[in-house]
Amino acid sequence: MLSFHRRAARAAGPSVLVAALALAGVQAATQPADAAPKRTTTVAACTAAQTKLTVTPVTRPINHLLLKATNTGTKPCNAYGAPFLRAGADAQAALPWNDISMPQAVVVLAPGASAYAGIATYAPDGAETYTAKTLGVSFAQRDLNGSAGTETTVRLPHGGVTFNSAASVSYWQDNVEDALS
Missing domain, CATH: 1.20.5 (Single alpha-helices involved in coiled-coils or other helix-helix interfaces)
Structure with missing residues (x-):
């Protein structure tokens, strides 16, 4: 049994x-x-309100600037896509994004961390040359279909920079080398 x-x-x-x-x-x-288990909070898009933006000239490659965004907030933020840039106060459209520079992942900025974008200002085969004294900068939303927060204006070095129709901006990168390559 x-x-x-x-x-x-x-x-x-x-x-x-x-x-x-x-x-x-x-x-x-x-x-x-x-x-139910608590969900982790989502990381918000970076905005100009929680970052310090600077633009500096670089020696290589020629006709380039480096845009640096440093998270000054207390929480991490995501730098989606590339920055929306208007070169000059009269610019009607943002500079095009350089799709070759698209990173494999979104750049997450911890408090105090920085993201970088390379700005190609001028190429010999471009047209419509003009000098801009300021750069309007906005961060992209997660879906990349608009800006997160408001635009901020940054002064360009040397009292102004020459741009033409070949100008473009890289996607946000977590290091200077990738932003400028």
Whole structure:
């Protein structure tokens, strides 16, 4: 008789386990929402309000500037896509993004960390040359279909920089070398 009970227990084991798991699933599904595990908070898009923006000239490559955004806030933020840049107060459209520079992941800025974007200002085959004294900078939203926050204006070095129709900006990068390559 004892061996029969062991066999019966072994045979019943998996079905008992399945029933117990099903019951646990039903109980978990009927728990109130506040008993569910807490989700981690999402990281918001960076904005000009929580970053310090600087533009500096670089020696290589020629006709380039480096835009640096440093998170001055207390929480991390995401630098999505590339910055929306308007070269000069009269610029009607943002500089195009250089798709070749697209990184494999979104650049996350911890407090105090920086992201970089390279700005190609001029190329010999470009047209419509003009000098801009300021740069309007906006951060992209997560879906890249608009700006997060308001635009801020940054003064360009040397009292102004020459731009033409070949100007473009790289995607945000976590290091200077990738921003300028």
